[in-house]
Structure formats: C-alpha cells, structure tokens
Amino acid sequence: MKIAVIGQSLFGQEVYSHLRKEGHEIVGVFTIPDKDGKADPLGELADLMEQHQEELATIEALDAGAVYTLALKTHVGMSIQTFRYFAGWCDKIQGSTIPINQARPNRNLTLTKKEPVGVCGIIIPWNYPLMMLSWKTAACLAAGNTVVIKPAQVTPLTALKFAELTLKAGIPKGVINILPGSGSLVGQRLADHPDVRKIGFTGSTEVGKHIMKSCALSNVKKVSLELGGKSPLIIFADCDLSKAVQMGMSSVFFNKGENCIAAGRLFVEDSIHDQFVRRVVEEVGKMKIGNPLNRDTDHGPQNHQAHLNKLREYCQRGVREGATLVCGGNQVPRPGFFFEPTVFTDVEDHMFIAKEESFGPIMVISRFADGDMDGVLSRANATEFGLASGVFTRDINKALYVSDKLAAGTVFVNTYNKTDVAAPFGGFKQSGFGKDLGEAALNEYLRVKTVTFEY
Numbered sequence: 001m002k003i004a005v006i007g008q009s010l011f012g013q014e015v016y017s018h019l020r021k022e023g024h025e026i027v028g029v030f031t032i033p034d035k036d037g038k039a040d041p042l043g044e045l046a047d048l049m050e051q052h053q054e055e056l057a058t059i060e061a062l063d064a065g066a067v068y069t070l071a072l073k074t075h076v077g078m079s080i081q082t083f084r085y086f087a088g089w090c091d092k093i094q095g096s097t098i099p100i101n102q103a104r105p106n107r108n109l110t111l112t113k114k115e116p117v118g119v120c121g122i123i124i125p126w127n128y129p130l131m132m133l134s135w136k137t138a139a140c141l142a143a144g145n146t147v148v149i150k151p152a153q154v155t156p157l158t159a160l161k162f163a164e165l166t167l168k169a170g171i172p173k174g175v176i177n178i179l180p181g182s183g184s185l186v187g188q189r190l191a192d193h194p195d196v197r198k199i200g201f202t203g204s205t206e207v208g209k210h211i212m213k214s215c216a217l218s219n220v221k222k223v224s225l226e227l228g229g230k231s232p233l234i235i236f237a238d239c240d241l242s243k244a245v246q247m248g249m250s251s252v253f254f255n256k257g258e259n260c261i262a263a264g265r266l267f268v269e270d271s272i273h274d275q276f277v278r279r280v281v282e283e284v285g286k287m288k289i290g291n292p293l294n295r296d297t298d299h300g301p302q303n304h305q306a307h308l309n310k311l312r313e314y315c316q317r318g319v320r321e322g323a324t325l326v327c328g329g330n331q332v333p334r335p336g337f338f339f340e341p342t343v344f345t346d347v348e349d350h351m352f353i354a355k356e357e358s359f360g361p362i363m364v365i366s367r368f369a370d371g372d373m374d375g376v377l378s379r380a381n382a383t384e385f386g387l388a389s390g391v392f393t394r395d396i397n398k399a400l401y402v403s404d405k406l407a408a409g410t411v412f413v414n415t416y417n418k419t420d421v422a423a424p425f426g427g428f429k430q431s432g433f434g435k436d437l438g439e440a441a442l443n444e445y446l447r448v449k450t451v452t453f454e455y
Helices: 012-021 041-051 053-064 068-087 129-142 157-168 183-192 205-219 241-257 270-286 305-320 373-380 396-405 438-443
Strands: 002-006 025-030 108-116 119-123 146-150 176-178 196-202 222-226 231-235 263-269 324-327 342-345 362-368 388-392 410-413 446-454
Touching (some): 041 053, 041 157, 053 068, 119 129, 129 157, 129 196, 196 205, 205 222, 305 342
C-alpha cells in the first residue's frame, strides 16, 4: 500500500519508521509550514472550512435534511472547532519516565513513547455527516496517522467537499482518503483489510458487533465503537420547569431526533407530569416544519425514506401496545420525508417504545412516583444502552447522587446536548467503547511503547 505521511515535528520520523517496518511503500513524509515556520495543516484546514462554512451547511441541508441554521452552528461549526482543537495537540503528545527496579534505582531507566497506529479506517453515520467525520479524523491525524474515510452511503457530499478542502490546505494526497460506498462492501473491506490497523465506527449496535468481529478475525486491529442509545432523562418536581420543558424538547427534537444522544425516554415526577406534558404539546404546536434551507425552519425532513417508514411503524407499535399518542405520529402531508414531532405518554417499562431507540422526533414520557429517586434510577438504568443521560433538579445533592448512579458515558445536569470539543464523548455497555473528543480521543489512535535501559 502506498502511503503519504503528514508529519508534525514530533511524529514525522516515527510514522515513517514504523510504517516502513510494516512493509508499506512510503511516498514521503511531509510537513507544511505556516508563516511562522510551524507545521499546522489542521489549523489551515479549519480556516478553509470556516471560509466555506455556508457552502458546507447548504450541502448538509440538501444531503442530510439538517436545518440550515443548525447545520451552520453545529454540523459545520463544531467540525471547525474540532480541527482547531486537535491542531493544538499535534506537538503535545508525549510519553513519560517510570522508576523501575527499586532495589537498584540508579541502574535502570524506563520511558514510554506514544506512536501512531498506522493506517486507520473511519466509518461515518448519516445523521451528522461532517461532524462525525471531523470528530474522528481530527484526532486520527493529530496522532500522526493516515486515514481512509467511508461516509454513509446516503450522505457522501460533505465528505467529498471536505476532501477538496484538504488538498487546498496543502495536505498531501494519500494522507486523507474518501471512499464512498455501501457498508457491506466498503466498510467490510476496511474492517477486513490487513493493512488497516484501527477502525473508528459510529452507527448501530448491530453493525458495530459485526465490525468488532471482523476486526478480531482479520488482524486483531484496534477498534472504537460509538453505537446505539436509549438515553434516560429524569425530571424531578423541584426543577426549573420552564428550562426542563425547553431542554426536554431539545433533548428529543434536536436535529429531527436523528441524534445518538437523544433522550429516548423521559421520566417525569408525578406531581409535575401533567403540567410538563401540556407545556411540551404547546411548544410542539409552535414548531415550524418545512424546507431546511429556510432560515426560520425549526424541523426539517428525515434523512431518507426507509428511516421515515421505520418511524411510522414505531409509532403504530406504541399505540398497539397501549401508550397514549398525545400528538403527532404521522408523516406530514406534504412532499418530502417530513415526520411530525410526536409525544407519547403512559409508557410502561415493558413496551417496545420504552426499550428501543426511535432515532427520530418521538418523545416517550413515563411517570414516576414523587420521591422515588432510587426507583426511577433503577428504571433508567434497566437498558443495555449507556451513551448519555440527564437530570433536572435544583437540589445539588440529588443531582450529584443521580449523576453518580446513572450508567452512561455522559450525564447532563440541568442541560442537554451540551457537547464540547475538549470533553470526551463515548458510551457504556452496548453503546460501545472508546472516546471521541478531548485528550482521550487521541489515545484511540496511538499505541504506547515501553523502552527500558540498563546502564
């Protein structure tokens, strides 16, 4: 396999050496100096993405159905922030010295080195095409690797525009490779390929299990998985109700519900349940559904036809099992894949919609008895998923207790969807393992070597 390695000052020669040892033909090791003579290709790429942010947001709206204003702020905005953040890590990845053999402490020296893993494959979902690409790719490149990116089959366009911008940023050909296609063909080939040393995947738990198996059988390649969710949001009666309604809406309807950390089930304390539901329904009635390119649109179309069909079937099953459909539940009677923002109440723990992710704009609400904190925690944790969670309360002791007990990789307290490029993101249980974002993400694309001297 021919590889062109993009090298920061710390990693250029290390990448070159270890890839040569693994039998790759190295086209070259490149550094790209800025005006001060420092290599900062990721920063240059972030600048170009910012210059083209309106175009990228428009492509996201056309390709993924994302509302333009959200695409500009989140899909594109956070992508730019991510590359700038990891650009700052490129020359700060370091090992450590470790004291060993305490009986003869002056005769030994042990140090660790953090090295790139090599060629990485990144498989991207269709809900945040550019942002998920950026979360993984920026960390991968900052760690000194080369990458093959497979965008989702139904949303390849921003990835292709991104590829164009990488060339304008001066990143050599071969460092970043975009390979559109189906998961069963392209994604499977990446998981099976003996020259690929790491797979980063975001998608369903079912596909994640298959990828993990393929990675094990091929060459025991490193893998990180960000998978499905059924994130609980617990709303106590002592909360700021107005904020809980506002953020509860966002927790479900953000990005049309096509959001891996969406609150899959809201647990509302009995004494405020009816008031909470009434105010949510009022707010749903104010949402403007329409063309995602219009600047005043709140709710755009679902990503593709098959997903729209699944949402319709999901709601029909909820009704059949006895949940109360308060509003929505149907396709909007207009051209396009528009689905009504939907609210279910009287949802019991055994129901399908209480256990399975919708990945759409469907709010699932269950009551819990006043004061039954441990009971609602037990119900919230009674799932094989553990990506995110949330709690609303004015009681700091309650907030800390609940955040300790919730079995999820992220806990939001009196907010929701508040991710940041510096904060690690990833799940527990069947929501996967490994982290995107923050310093922790770098470790997914590095390997640690221990070197011991006797002197």
